[in-house]
Amino acid sequence: MEAVLIKENIYWVGVLDWNLRDFHGYSTSLGGTYNAYLILDEKITLIDNVYAPFAEEMIERIKSVIDPSKIEVIISNHSEPDHSGSIHAVLKYAPNAKIYASGPSGVRSMMGTYHDIEVLPVKTNDIVNIGKRDLKFIQTPLVHWPDNMVTYSAYDKILFSNDMLGQHIASFERYDEDFAIEFLLSELRNYYANIVLPYGVQTQKALAIVKQLDIELIAPSHGIIWKKYIKEAIDLYDKMSKYEKENKAVVLYDSMWGSTEKMALEVAESFSNAGIKTLVRHVRKSPNSDLIVDLMDAKYIAVGSPTLNNGIMPSLASFLCYMKGLNPRKLNFFVFGSYGWSGQGTEIADKELEDMGYTRIIEPLRIQYSPKSEQINLMKENIAMALKEFATK
Numbered sequence: 369m370e371a372v373l374i375k376e377n378i379y380w381v382g383v384l385d386w387n388l389r390d391f392h393g394y395s396t397s398l399g400g401t402y403n404a405y406l407i408l409d410e411k412i413t414l415i416d417n418v419y420a421p422f423a424e425e426m427i428e429r430i431k432s433v434i435d436p437s438k439i440e441v442i443i444s445n446h447s448e449p450d451h452s453g454s455i456h457a458v459l460k461y462a463p464n465a466k467i468y469a470s471g472p473s474g475v476r477s478m479m480g481t482y483h484d485i486e487v488l489p490v491k492t493n494d495i496v497n498i499g500k501r502d503l504k505f506i507q508t509p510l511v512h513w514p515d516n517m518v519t520y521s522a523y524d525k526i527l528f529s530n531d532m533l534g535q536h537i538a539s540f541e542r543y544d545e546d547f548a549i550e551f552l553l554s555e556l557r558n559y560y561a562n563i564v565l566p567y568g569v570q571t572q573k574a575l576a577i578v579k580q581l582d583i584e585l586i587a588p589s590h591g592i593i594w595k596k597y598i599k600e601a602i603d604l605y606d607k608m609s610k611y612e613k614e615n616k617a618v619v620l621y622d623s624m625w626g627s628t629e630k631m632a633l634e635v636a637e638s639f640s641n642a643g644i645k646t647l648v649r650h651v652r653k654s655p656n657s658d659l660i661v662d663l664m665d666a667k668y669i670a671v672g673s674p675t676l677n678n679g680i681m682p683s684l685a686s687f688l689c690y691m692k693g694l695n696p697r698k699l700n701f702f703v704f705g706s707y708g709w710s711g712q713g714t715e716i717a718d719k720e721l722e723d724m725g726y727t728r729i730i731e732p733l734r735i736q737y738s739p740k741s742e743q744i745n746l747m748k749e750n751i752a753m754a755l756k757e758f759a760t761k
């Protein structure tokens with residue numbers, strides 16, 4: 369395992385996790401990377417480290433450049449274990465290295481997680497000199513945890529951005545210029561929707577500062593390094609963090625014997641007939657993390673659930689829980705479904721969406737047993753009317 373030179377005296381010493389498929393609920397079909405960066409200056413500096421099971425791989429890459437015992441400075445931009453989990457493995461070689469994290473939350477989190485380590489607090493605009501370089505810190509709380517910060521080296525014009533602008537891709541290629549921009553922006557969207565989405569306001573604040581910096585490279589702690597498409601990546605982050613919406617609907621449903629599915633397809637046609645771009649998704653056939661990407665820029669969500677044992681389908685319950693946490697803003701909703709006898713499924717889903725603070729377009733629509741064509745026609749008329757009224761509000 370060898371380090372990769374990314375700029376004079378700066379090396380990528382991260383790891384490739386080719387088999388990563390589930391990042392606590394985020395389905396990662398392309399694997400992932402945990403990026404760490406080694407700076408050779410008067411004080412050898414390590415920026416971030418990697419998830420603990422990969423510690424030896426990272427150490428091997430460091431050893432391909434220097435003796436790890438020479439590391440004097442460790443920057444922890446974020447205490448989540450994918451970026452800090454190998455801290456003890458590094459300290460085994462360099463027990464006297466100084467560790468810096470954002471204060472107070474990064475220090476608290478590092479010491480609470482790893483115990484028996486000393487961590488020095490830094491805050492926005494603090495500088496740690498490592499020789500030719502002044503490393504400047506900018507706290508970016510909640511992009512993704514309260515402790516997140518980024519590290520800027522004006523000498524190299526590099527921003528080490530940690531989770532911000534990351535993507536879950538495992539690849540030997542380290543730069544954006546080795547990929548099609550459409551692919552990268554799509555992966556940036558996937559990552560943002562599943563990791564950063566709740567924190568749009570905080571992301572806007574962070575971007576305002578980042579835009580002032582003179583930057584040639586943005587080196588996140590996941591995925592490729594931004595070099596050629598920095599502007600495109602920042603522009604997309606800007607748009608996503610403003611919760612910009614398209615005239616788009618997502619019809620999400622589960623179905624036991626096909627009746628709710630039949631309704632879902634007709635509901636979707638109603639949206640499409642109203643001139644709204646419409647996607648149809650069976651929740652048991654798509655990972656929650658793909659569904660949230662579909663939903664992120666949608667104006668409308670229609671949720672279809674049969675009633676199963678006096679409740680909603682477990683697949684929908686799982687998705688609604690995932691969605692509640694990520695909180696895509698500014699959604700307008702309605703709920704529909706078929707039922708056999710008690711029929712609480714639609715009410716329960718309706719209440720969940722109401723409790724999330726979204727705007728109801730129309731009261732829940734439910735049909736007992738299999739829908740007849742006249743019931744479907746009436747349902748579609750009601751939806752068309754509601755959408756027309758809604759559009760004028």
Ligand code: FEO
Pocket residue numbers: 446448450451512513531589590
């Ligand atoms: Fe990549 Fe929030 O950790």
